[in-house]
Amino acid sequence: MTQAPSLAIAAAPAPAAVPASTRGSERVFAGAVTGAGLIVFGLLGAIILMLVLGAWPALTHFGPAFFWNPVWDSVADNYGAGVMIFGTLVTSLLALVIAVPLAMGVAYALTEIVPQAVRRPVGIVIQLLAAIPSIIYGMWGFFVLAPYLAQHVVLNVADVFVGVPVLGKIFDYGSGNSVFTAGLVLAVMILPLITAMFVEVLGATPVILKESVYGLGATRFEVIRHVALPYGKRAFIGAIMLGLGRALGETMAVTFVIGNATRLSPSIFAQGATISSTIANEFNEAGGGSLKLAALLGLGVTLFVISFIVLSISRALVGRRVEN
Amino acid sequence: MSARATRRKAINMIAGAVAGGAALLSLLALGSILWTLVARGMPALHFSVLTTSMAPTGENGGLANAIVGSLIQVAIGMLVATPIGIMAGTYLSEYARGSKLGDVTRFVSDILLSAPSILVGLFVYVLLVATTKTYSAYAGGIALAVIAIPMIVRTTEDMLSLVPVALREAAAALGAPKWKVVTLIAWRAAASGIVTGILLALARVAGETAPLLFTSLGNLNWSTSLDQPMASLPLAIYQYAGSPYDDLVQLAWAGALLVTLGVLVINIIAQLALGRKR
Numbered sequence: 001m002t003q004a005p006s007l008a009i010a011a012a013p014a015p016a017a018v019p020a021s022t023r024g025s026e027r028v029f030a031g032a033v034t035g036a037g038l039i040v041f042g043l044l045g046a047i048i049l050m051l052v053l054g055a056w057p058a059l060t061h062f063g064p065a066f067f068w069n070p071v072w073d074s075v076a077d078n079y080g081a082g083v084m085i086f087g088t089l090v091t092s093l094l095a096l097v098i099a100v101p102l103a104m105g106v107a108y109a110l111t112e113i114v115p116q117a118v119r120r121p122v123g124i125v126i127q128l129l130a131a132i133p134s135i136i137y138g139m140w141g142f143f144v145l146a147p148y149l150a151q152h153v154v155l156n157v158a159d160v161f162v163g164v165p166v167l168g169k170i171f172d173y174g175s176g177n178s179v180f181t182a183g184l185v186l187a188v189m190i191l192p193l194i195t196a197m198f199v200e201v202l203g204a205t206p207v208i209l210k211e212s213v214y215g216l217g218a219t220r221f222e223v224i225r226h227v228a229l230p231y232g233k234r235a236f237i238g239a240i241m242l243g244l245g246r247a248l249g250e251t252m253a254v255t256f257v258i259g260n261a262t263r264l265s266p267s268i269f270a271q272g273a274t275i276s277s278t279i280a281n282e283f284n285e286a287g288g289g290s291l292k293l294a295a296l297l298g299l300g301v302t303l304f305v306i307s308f309i310v311l312s313i314s315r316a317l318v319g320r321r322v323e324n
Numbered sequence: 325m326s327a328r329a330t331r332r333k334a335i336n337m338i339a340g341a342v343a344g345g346a347a348l349l350s351l352l353a354l355g356s357i358l359w360t361l362v363a364r365g366m367p368a369l370h371f372s373v374l375t376t377s378m379a380p381t382g383e384n385g386g387l388a389n390a391i392v393g394s395l396i397q398v399a400i401g402m403l404v405a406t407p408i409g410i411m412a413g414t415y416l417s418e419y420a421r422g423s424k425l426g427d428v429t430r431f432v433s434d435i436l437l438s439a440p441s442i443l444v445g446l447f448v449y450v451l452l453v454a455t456t457k458t459y460s461a462y463a464g465g466i467a468l469a470v471i472a473i474p475m476i477v478r479t480t481e482d483m484l485s486l487v488p489v490a491l492r493e494a495a496a497a498l499g500a501p502k503w504k505v506v507t508l509i510a511w512r513a514a515a516s517g518i519v520t521g522i523l524l525a526l527a528r529v530a531g532e533t534a535p536l537l538f539t540s541l542g543n544l545n546w547s548t549s550l551d552q553p554m555a556s557l558p559l560a561i562y563q564y565a566g567s568p569y570d571d572l573v574q575l576a577w578a579g580a581l582l583v584t585l586g587v588l589v590i591n592i593i594a595q596l597a598l599g600r601k602r
Contacts, residue, residue, distance in 0.1 A: 105346025133531025249440020
């Protein structure tokens with residue numbers, strides 16, 4: 001799409017016969033669209049500037065240790081992002097570990113097994129699910145998933161791992177509101193998004209490639225495994241990164257179910273906190289100009305850096321077509 | 325049939341079964357969400373929810389002020405975002421092809437498109453709330469605009485790039501200046517796609533909660549003054565869902581159902597508009 005020939009014709013210098021008013025309108029219009037472009041261009045810089053400006057007191061007060069200090073103590077006015085960075089990464093990775101295989105399965109079923117007639121409606125349903133506001137996923141997690149997990153899953157799983165060296169710590173006894181629940185809700189939330197992208201990538205495999213391998217006697221699974229997967233590898237990884245980007249920054253779906261405990265625990269069934277859940281939870285307790293407010297904005301800077309890296313990688317891999 | 329062929333067929337069958345299982349499991353989870361939403365939202369969705377303002381527990385409050393607040397802030401957001409988004413998308417498609425500034429702007433817009441919405445809330449807090457010393461509906465609307473702009477930029481640029489070059493050349497050959505080619509030919513040809521983009525952006529910001537937390541704050545009372553804290557549907561849901569009172573939790577579900585229905589209806593309209601085009 002970026003290859004459209006440039007419209008040199010209209011941009012050529014206007015002949016003398018063109019009335020001055022036309023040239024004036026042209027200049028006004030070109031100026032207006034360029035100005036709008038510059039606003040968008042400046043927006044990202046403005047966001048970075050404002051976040052860093054607001055976070056500056058905390059960043060200078062705590063130094064670089066802010067980014068790994070695992071203490072968040074409102075009473076002692078001592079703040080570090082360690083626990084939240086940990087929680088953000090663990091919940092997001094959990095979400096990917098759960099959602100990616102499921103999305104792959106759904107995409108495979110949709111492109112290869114389900115009859116042609118059903119595909120378009122199902123595709124539209126997936127897009128609609130991706131549009132449901134994240135707060136709905138959070139409420140579902142809080143009122144349905146967390147009580148269910150607390151009753152039927154957490155204790156049973158923890159029972160199995162009692163006394164096992166490392167796993168016993170990871171699957172220690174906990175509650176329904178936990179890092180694990182947050183990861184699960186995130187997984188369900190990014191599932192439609194990743195599935196839609198996977199379906200698009202699978203559909204982008206050239207038919208002639210697939211058919212020549214079918215012609216050699218390959219099964220459907222072998223065609224996907226050995227043709228479509230390698231062919232769309234970059235796009236698949238890019239789609240996963242985009243899902244990761246969505247999970248990292250999600251606020252509402254996580255805040256409802258993670259329990260918002262700002263202390264470090266190795267157990268995935270323990271309550272935890274992510275960067276965004278901490279910001280959402282504690283912002284209104286922080287007075288204007290306080291160190292806590294600056295520390296919360298510092299968390300914002302941290303989240304920005306993490307998301308920026310992930311999204312840049314995603315964009316480099318996918319290009320622009322396959323998303324949203 | 326050789327043993328090897330049998331094995332390969334078996335693997336194929338298993339893969340199909342696993343994929344089908346994954347699809348069923350996904351449908352189960354997503355179906356559970358929709359079911360919960362309807363089962364808990366419908367009984368709570370009385371007409372009075374739409375006509376009475378939020379009230380403390382036991383006083384039969386509704387969500388009217390939150391609904392109106394949402395409409396106002398979304399309107400502010402879209403009024404700001406639509407012209408900027410369309411113009412910037414036009415810039416990228418028609419004026420910045422191959423230019424360095426255009427490439428960087430495109431990259432920035434793409435990053436903004438997927439950036440965590442809570443950061444937009446923090447940004448607007450520092451920019452407008454900390455400086456004016458008050459939470460306001462303006463600030464909420466601006467935060468929503470920042471989220472909508474990159475979406476509109478993206479669809480506008482994509483839709484304009486689908487307009488055949490021959491169409492523009494024909495207009496240019498008749499002596500139309502470039503701004504007329506863009507506004508009368510390219511915009512008109514891409515109109516349904518651009519409208520779809522605007523509708524999708526509208527649906528997205530209507531359900532946003534995080535950017536409003538620190539900008540419009542929410543308001544339990546009826547208020548339509550733009551320089552005061554204002555209620556909104558997603559914020560009301562957030563406040564009520566965590567409350568210990570049953571009647572407020574029920575209202576939260578009613579609000580959740582309303583928001584989701586609104587978002588889905590706008591999405592379906594957008595899909596229909598686009599479907600006719602493609």
